[in-house]
Amino acid sequence: MTLTWQPPLTDGESPITAYIVERQDAADRRLTGWTRVDRLRPHVYSHTVPHLIEGHRYFYRVIAENDRGRGPPLETRNPVEAKSPFCKLQSIDQETFNPLTPTVAT
Numbered sequence: 001m002t003l004t005w006q007p008p009l010t011d012g013e014s015p016i017t018a019y020i021v022e023r024q025d026a027a028d029r030r031l032t033g034w035t036r037v038d039r040l041r042p043h044v045y046s047h048t049v050p051h052l053i054e055g056h057r058y059f060y061r062v063i064a065e066n067d068r069g070r071g072p073p074l075e076t077r078n079p080v081e082a083k084s085p086f087c088k089l090q091s092i093d094q095e096t097f098n099p100l101t102p103t104v105a106t
Helices: none
Strands: 002-004 016-025 035-040 046-048 057-066
Touching (some): 035 046
Antiparallel strands (some): 002 046, 016 057
8 A cells, every 4th residue: 555645835834854654444443543654754755554454444644743743644534445465556645635734733
């Protein structure tokens, strides 16, 4: 599963230092919290999520971070089903995320 996103329109007057990628199993959404997938460098705008269970559906979110804190998460609207890595790759682009653009706290 590969996620892609755009950088936030504003950075709270402090450069982005990282993007936090998280996932949540859709079946256990009320019972489990978000699981961190990775912390990425500020110039990286895509990430392939490892260790998914085929057939499970997941929600994803990306959070911009800078020296002032974290911005609001950019979340998928609907869960996405994990497919076998031997099938055609599935990508999530910015259109799949809520129309909110993450900004960093000021």
